[in-house]
Amino acid sequence: xxxPLPIQRVADELAELPSIGPRQAIRLAFYIVGQxxxxxxxxxxxxxxxxxxKICERCFFIHQNADNLCDICRxxxxxxxxIMVVEKETDLVSLENTGKYTGRYFIIGExxxxxxxxxxxxxxVQALKSFIEKNLVDxxxxxxxxxxxxxxxxxxxxxxxxLQTSLLVKELGQLAKKNSRLGxxxxxxxxxxxADDETLSSALDxxx
Amino acid sequence: xxxPLPIQRVADELAELPSIGPRQAIRLAFYIVGQxxxxxxxxxxxxxxxxxxKICERCFFIHQNADNLCDICRxxxxxxxxIMVVEKETDLVSLENTGKYTGRYFIIGExxxxxxxxxxxxxxVQALKSFIEKNLVDxxxxxxxxxxxxxxxxxxxxxxxxLQTSLLVKELGQLAKKNSRLGxxxxxxxxxxxADDETLSSALDxxx
Numbered sequence: 001x002x003x004p005l006p007i008q009r010v011a012d013e014l015a016e017l018p019s020i021g022p023r024q025a026i027r028l029a030f031y032i033v034g035q036x037x038x039x040x041x042x043x044x045x046x047x048x049x050x051x052x053x054k055i056c057e058r059c060f061f062i063h064q065n066a067d068n069l070c071d072i073c074r075x076x077x078x079x080x081x082x083i084m085v086v087e088k089e090t091d092l093v094s095l096e097n098t099g100k101y102t103g104r105y106f107i108i109g110e111x112x113x114x115x116x117x118x119x120x121x122x123x124x125v126q127a128l129k130s131f132i133e134k135n136l137v138d139x140x141x142x143x144x145x146x147x148x149x150x151x152x153x154x155x156x157x158x159x160x161x162x163l164q165t166s167l168l169v170k171e172l173g174q175l176a177k178k179n180s181r182l183g184x185x186x187x188x189x190x191x192x193x194x195a196d197d198e199t200l201s202s203a204l205d206x207x208x
Numbered sequence: 209x210x211x212p213l214p215i216q217r218v219a220d221e222l223a224e225l226p227s228i229g230p231r232q233a234i235r236l237a238f239y240i241v242g243q244x245x246x247x248x249x250x251x252x253x254x255x256x257x258x259x260x261x262k263i264c265e266r267c268f269f270i271h272q273n274a275d276n277l278c279d280i281c282r283x284x285x286x287x288x289x290x291i292m293v294v295e296k297e298t299d300l301v302s303l304e305n306t307g308k309y310t311g312r313y314f315i316i317g318e319x320x321x322x323x324x325x326x327x328x329x330x331x332x333v334q335a336l337k338s339f340i341e342k343n344l345v346d347x348x349x350x351x352x353x354x355x356x357x358x359x360x361x362x363x364x365x366x367x368x369x370x371l372q373t374s375l376l377v378k379e380l381g382q383l384a385k386k387n388s389r390l391g392x393x394x395x396x397x398x399x400x401x402x403a404d405d406e407t408l409s410s411a412l413d414x415x416x
Contacts, residue, residue, distance in 0.1 A: 001304040001305050003301065004272060006261055006272075009254045010255055010257075013247075014251075017239060017240070028227075028228075030270070033270055039221075041256060041259060043221045043255055046221055048256075049218075050215070050218060062212060063212070
């Protein structure tokens, strides 16, 4: 028995999304059919609405502004010379929610396990390089290509994140006076007894 | 930092779907934004299309026919006196794919872990009872309420499935000359060494 075409089409498209498998996609499609028509219309309309969202040409976060910059990149109170490199939009949101950071961001996009950048990611890196070299010229070194004050590599504290950081430091490390990473140590609310060796070592090294 | 409204709306609606949590919903919304506008439109349009799918008034499977019956219920070659009760549409599709069954189905919908039927499920059971009593009158017992030849309870072979079966047998058991369940035994391709006791007992009991 073949699935009815409209179900199959939705299932195929949902299965393209990350972390949704083909069987789950079919179950979701059937579930949506079972909802009332109003709910189905709302889901479709709100997804369709996402077409109106734009991507910031500087940091690649999303926005809905008339020009091509997001709220952070167009904010004159944000330090454009400090650039935090993050993997995903949701990482940016979490970091921004601390209220601690006044620089700008740069979203590189999810990096595959090989650590090799895809073509669209290379284009983003290229855009960042050009921006820094053209727009962040050092008053003390006129005529030289610009440099950022700081590039912060904010990847997950995992071995994959460390690999990503070291690969990107090669690409971007020369473009800033200072490179940094997020601090390692005990997470607030954690327990010493259950912390792994690496975390405890970091906590000892960085005791304050 | 608040999520942009269109993202938040999609995330809220995706999080309503089964097996999608709020964090995954936000990631999915950002992922969809990152796709090209054509892909976003297609996803929205194909979901919107699901509004045109109808639910069979007899078995509650989906269909797109002009009347209110699905392809199976309207097929004169299918035996309307044998009724297989399944939990989900996807179970129906799997069973139908065997090509072994010539009766019709009845979808009760996913049953919560308590085993208690929800109101819409009670309405479905009521509809099935009326159908059987009115339309399956026994020529040998004119004037008496109708009975099906067989009701097959095709729930998952788990303790929850067994609970569901025993609850529904109470509701529907009187409505058929014969009640049955799917056979238990070793799954094809499985290994005796790794089969659990229950499965092996069933395989011994039902040896052929």
